[in-house]
Amino acid sequence: MMNCFSKLFNKKKSELTQEKTEQLLKKSYNDIVAYNIETGAINKKTYNDQPVIGLRDVVLKISDFKQKWEQSSELQDLTPIMVVTKTVHRRFSEYDRYGSGVAGNVIIWDKKKKDYYALAPEWFHICYHMCNAAASEQCLYDTAEYVRNNIILLEQLAHERKR
Numbered sequence: 001m002m003n004c005f006s007k008l009f010n011k012k013k014s015e016l017t018q019e020k021t022e023q024l025l026k027k028s029y030n031d032i033v034a035y036n037i038e039t040g041a042i043n044k045k046t047y048n049d050q051p052v053i054g055l056r057d058v059v060l061k062i063s064d065f066k067q068k069w070e071q072s073s074e075l076q077d078l079t080p081i082m083v084v085t086k087t088v089h090r091r092f093s094e095y096d097r098y099g100s101g102v103a104g105n106v107i108i109w110d111k112k113k114k115d116y117y118a119l120a121p122e123w124f125h126i127c128y129h130m131c132n133a134a135a136s137e138q139c140l141y142d143t144a145e146y147v148r149n150n151i152i153l154l155e156q157l158a159h160e161r162k163r
Helices: 002-009 018-025 055-071 132-149 151-162
Strands: 033-036 078-088 101-110 115-118 124-128
Touching (some): 018 115, 033 132, 055 132, 124 132
Antiparallel strands (some): 078 101
16 A cells, blocks of 8 residues: 555656657657756767767756756756757747757756646747858757856746746
8 A cells, every 4th residue: 555655646757758858849859959967968979960069068068057957946846857959040940950040948857747848838049150060060069058058047937837
């Protein structure tokens, strides 16, 4: 009896699958670059036929981001799981293999609701590059830098999600 009771009230975090990621982002897993904060791994070494660069710097930026996240009272019930990015042609357009723009999001685990969410309902604009090769190579680095430097925006998004 005790075993059933503990299973009900100690529901652990389910695995974030590729299908769940696609559902949350409304985007094919093949069209994104993702950094899994829990495992420290990226989902691909090349993106749009370009090498994904700056992994060491991404790890440092995400570590700093996670530390700022944990210090925020607004974000205490949420755990960042994955930083995701894609190349786009225009600011809020769909994935574009040849796009020189970068858009990003963060997948979170909500401890109270016991579920995963995309922090932003829409992808947020990160930056533009002069060419699509640079955007493809640097999109994960750019997104890691963006989330590290914009913790206040992420707090606002979390606050809106709680409503």
